[in-house]
Amino acid sequence: MKIKSIVTPLDKVNVDTDQIVPKQFLKLIQRTGFGQYLFYDWRYEQGGIPRKDFILNDPAYKNSKILLARDNFGCGSSREHAVWALDDFGFKVIISTSFADIFYNNCFKNGILPIRVSDEILQKLFSTKSEIEVDLEDQIIMVNNTPISFDIEPHWKKILLEGLDDIAMTLQHESQIAKYERSHKT
């Protein structure tokens, strides 16, 4: 997995999943088509007119695949719709200093790579105007020909790189699950 793109800097801390996808769009019963609702209340005025001052409406970032975020991104509601919306909109990588737990998990389940970096590196990325390249295999972010390494849990790396079905993986443990069920009281 290699992603090369300019970065979209979303300069705000504690962005919650209610902002990523407002509640009025959670009533759909499929996983697709949520991109149009991404950051809806920040993207549009009432009546659906795009807000000029919101970063996602800036044509310069139109084809960006990498979102830069601040601390505690994805906090609040467990709604996976937030990740479906980011993915459908075109973001494949999110870089921040920290993510909320449920959101972090949901990303991997949908093929999005969330990367945790230090404050200092995030600051550097926020000031980058040129394209960067994220290489999951080597765990490197290339910024102006300078490589920055990042950490990722090995199992998540494997799941993303190999596109594994985690339910099928768990079902390989069928005999242990059945054994547990036989011995467990509640």
Add this chain to the structure above:
Amino acid sequence: MSKTLFEKIWDSHIVVDEDGRSLLYVDRHLIHEVTSPQAFDGLRLNARKVRRPDLTFATMDHNVPTSDRSLPILDQTSSVQIKALERNCKEFGITLFDIHSPNQGIVHVIGPELGITLPGTTIVCGDSHTSTHGAFGSLAFGIGTSDVEHVLATQCIMMEKPKTFEIKIQGKRKNPHAVTAKDIIMSIIRKIGTAGGTGTVIEYRGDTISELTMEQRMTICNMSIEAGARAGLIAPDEKTYQYLKGRKYTPNNYDELVNDWRDNLKTDSGAKFDKSFTLSAENIAPQVSWGTNPAMTDDVTGSIPFPDEYGKGNPEEVKGATKALQYMDLKPGTPIVNIVIDRVFIGSCTNARLGDLIEASKVVQGKKVSSKVRAMVVPGSQLVKKNAEEMGLDKIFKDAGFEWRESGCSMCLGMNPDILAAGERCASTSNRNFEGRQGSGGRTHLVSPVMAAAAAINGHFVDVRELDLN
């Protein structure tokens, strides 16, 4: 080796350890209409079954109307989602408490109420407030829809072991009717921040916690997620066992289980937590949130902060507070008691249980809601509603001018018709004051049920310690 309560529950649910993660067995899986349809579609697509429909329970709560239930649901998209849950439960053999069931209600209210929630168990639900069930000493946490599908198919969840976080609350509250469980948990979040618990399971301990009722403990555990924690736990005690006795799904061998729980479900002395925080309950005041996340909170006697002072030199926090005040249309220095409100919402999985309604009714009894305020009570479940009506609480609220509605999540997240209009300001007993949470452009102040009730009567916030609540 000494273990924390969390470690005991974790260890007893490991099916397999693999790659630094554990496959954990899930004892109870709760589902609702909003985060499950895509999971069932996934099962069908891969010709998979629900492994343990007998351990899976469903209700509809998020988008159901709270008005007359004999009428059809007008919102077509809500109706589609509700019908999808009915269809899915039927197809996969899952027990459903539907909109007409006497057991319908907010999933985190009905779980304990029906005895589905039990000490020492693991519970998951596609909802972040699943942490509520931790009040019974169960390891309970919210999951995304992909994990809902995973649990439906396998009855297990693959997880990295969270860290442990001890929060000790000690001392007597000066006025326990005015300073509630909600004020305790909001004080904690205010101090540790909305990411203070990230990656951890909190265990709430100390004499203040022991004194709380089960309902009050649920309020505490419910908001663990607002501090970013994976789950919140309270060790079970005699109050816990008493509460669950004789409920609809309490197991037949309950007394035997209780004996076992009494022996095992506690943190051993000498067990180490990864992190600790201590709070004295003695000086806690009623809390009111002023911003757009639950940590942006102050005492009712306080004033709206200046962003510089709130951010304490962190430019991102200063920016966040400035933007929050803009959204909330509040000026720094304004006393909180001067904030005038338009709406009052008493409800949600945080504060819509019988005890909450009893406490709020004491403030309301014999008084009238301010002519400038529209106020509603949305009981957490049909059973709460029935019990409250038997006590005559509905009459107290209605006589005062409150709307008395059917159970559901309602205006906590505004997925049904109960929403704020843009610019409306609400005193709400719910858990999140995020931008637009209760309606696009709506402004939420999180408070306890007594604070919400007093605000409804007065039209602005008041310090409920000044009222006679006994």
